[in-house]
Amino acid sequence: MKCLARFVGANDAVLDGMPSGQHVPIDRYKKNLLAMYSLYPSDIPTIFITPPPIQPEKWRDRDPKVTADYGEAVKDLAKQVGASVVDAYKEFEGEDLRKLLSDGLHLKPAGYDIIFNAILKIIRQKYPHLAPENLPLALPSWEDHVCKA
Numbered sequence: 001m002k003c004l005a006r007f008v009g010a011n012d013a014v015l016d017g018m019p020s021g022q023h024v025p026i027d028r029y030k031k032n033l034l035a036m037y038s039l040y041p042s043d044i045p046t047i048f049i050t051p052p053p054i055q056p057e058k059w060r061d062r063d064p065k066v067t068a069d070y071g072e073a074v075k076d077l078a079k080q081v082g083a084s085v086v087d088a089y090k091e092f093e094g095e096d097l098r099k100l101l102s103d104g105l106h107l108k109p110a111g112y113d114i115i116f117n118a119i120l121k122i123i124r125q126k127y128p129h130l131a132p133e134n135l136p137l138a139l140p141s142w143e144d145h146v147c148k149a
Contacts, residue, residue, distance in 0.1 A: 011026035013070040015066060018061035023142065047119055047123075049074070049115060050074045054097075055101060058104025071089055074082075085128060086115060
């Protein structure tokens with residue numbers, strides 16, 4: 001493994017007491033993130049991704065402010081451990097969430113494109129040796145197998 005991206009928290013940020021039972025108190029969420037981070041060697045670059053904004057009109061068991069608080073927890077941990085972070089709230093700012101979220105919470109391909117490009121930007125800036133254009137091919141290039149006349 002050359003690089004690790006961690007994208008968790010959208011479901012953890014459900015409001016406490018909701019029937020889904022998915023709520024994870026923010027202090028426990030921070031401990032869980034740190035525990036996950038600690039599972040891998042510290043020399044593997046880690047990029048944390050904050051939970052994205054939500055469409056509250058589609059989710060009565062969620063609150064944008066609470067989701068943003070979980071995002072702040074991600075940013076705090078990234079700073080604490082020296083990891084990079086994609087702030088999904090910032091990346092989605094000014095965008096029509098209906099085009100980025102399939103159900104008001106989970107990403108559509110356009111939302112994933114924004115997150116992917118933000119990750120790629122961090123890789124190119126901080127870990128250029130891991131940029132796709134700088135990695136060796138795992139298999140021979142198709143060009144090596146073309147019949148040459």
